[in-house]
Amino acid sequence: MQDDNKIKPATTIVCVDCGGPATLITFEPELGWEIGDVVAYRCRDCLDRWDLVLEADDN
Numbered sequence: 001m002q003d004d005n006k007i008k009p010a011t012t013i014v015c016v017d018c019g020g021p022a023t024l025i026t027f028e029p030e031l032g033w034e035i036g037d038v039v040a041y042r043c044r045d046c047l048d049r050w051d052l053v054l055e056a057d058d059n
Helices: none
Strands: 012-014 020-022 038-043 049-052
Touching: none
Parallel strands: none
Antiparallel strands: 012 020, 020 038, 038 049
16 A cells, blocks of 8 residues: 655755755754755855755655
């Protein structure tokens, strides 16, 4: 049976400010990711941090 609240965030996103790669810096929770969890990314180029809320359409 699949849990509809389980989700896997992207390991890399594009930084909105500079266009550089931003990598996931949040460790996966013990019970896995769920919709509504907050994940943090850090841009390799400008060092900006992005905190995003996982949503159902992220799957």
